Amino acid sequence: MDTDQIEIQKTPTRRITDPAEALAVLEGAVPGMVGHRRSTPAAVDWDLIERNLGTELPSDFKHLAEWYPTFDIGDDILVALPGPGEEHDQLTHIHSVLDVLVDVWLEPESGLVAHPAPGGLLPWGESAESDKFMWTTVGGTPQEWLVTVASRGGAWWHYEGGMVQFLAELCDGTLEPWGLREVVPVVKTF
Template sequence: MGEELIDTQMPRRRVTDPEEALALLERAVPGLTGLRRPARAVIDWTVFEEGLGARLPSDFKHLAEWYPTFDIGGFLLVALPEPGEEGPALEGTLGALDVLADAWLGPGPGPGLSAHPAPGGLLPWGESCDSDKFMWSTTGPTPQDWVVTVATRGGAWWHFGGGAVQFLAEYCTGGLEPWGLPPIDLDISPS
C-alpha cells in the first residue's frame, strides 16, 4: 500500500499507573463518565490472554473493567471485552489480527512491521470509522512497555510512546499531533 513509518511521538511523561491513565482519559472526555459502570466488572482475562498468547497492558484492562465498548465522536471505536463475553471479544480481536496481517501488512511495500504473534508484532485494540487502526507494538519486557502504533487509511504509520489509554487522552485533548487523523469530536456513545 506504499505506507512508511513516519516517526514516534513521545508524551512529556509516560503514564504507567492504570488509575492515573483512566483519570486522564475521564478528564479529557467529560462525557465518558456517564458510561462508567457502578462497580468494577470481573472479566476473565485468562480466557482472553491465553487465546491471544499474550498478557495485555494493565491500563487497557483497567479501562475494560470500568467501561463497556464505546466510541469517541462517532469516529474511534474502543472495543473492550465484556464480562461473560470474553470468547466473542477474543474472536473479534483474532479477526482484526487476520485483517491486519492480510490487508495492511501483506506482501509488498509497507512499514516493515508484522502482526502478533510475531516478536514485537502489532496487536489491534481500536479502529476508526474510516478503518484507521490503533494497535500495540508488543515490544518490551512487559505489556506496560508496549507503545501504540497508528496506521491511517491515508497511509501514515506512526508510534506514540505511551499506552492506549494515555494515547486516547492525549488525542482527545490535542496533546499529540494527530498525523493523518482528523480532529476528534468528544461526543461519547456506547457501541
C-alpha cells in the first residue's frame, strides 16, 4: 500500500482534549452506554502497561478504560480495555495485533511501521470484519496522536481527534464511516 493512498478523512470542528468531556460526548452518542459505566473508576496499572509498551497512552483512552470494561459497539467495533488485574492480558492482545499488522497489513514500501518504531501504529480496537483502529504515534504527546483506520477493503485514513471523540462521531453520524460498515450505536460490554 502506498502512503499516498492514506488521506486525512476528517478533522473535527473542535478537538476535544478533556478526557471527561470526550467520554460525555461518547455517552451521549451511544444510547444506553451510561448503564454500563462503573460506579467508581477502576484502578488500572497504567505504569505496567506504559512501561511495557515504552510509551504513555492517550488520556482519553485511559479515562475510558477506568470507567468502562471492554465493549463492542453495534456488534461490530470491539474496544479492548484493560481492567484491574487484566493488564498482562491487554498487553498480550496488543502484541498479538502488532504481529498481525507486521505480518499481514504493513507492506515495506508503504512507509508505515508498527509500534515501537518511531511514529509506529499502535492498535486500540478492531471490527468484526477485521478492520483495525490504531493510533499513529506521532506528535509531542499521546494526546496529539492521530487515529488511523485500516479497513479490510483497503481504505486507510486518519482522523485528527482522539479515539473517544472518534468513536462518538462515528456513532452519531458526524464522521463518515469511509470503508467501514455503518455503525449502529448500541453497546454491549464484556
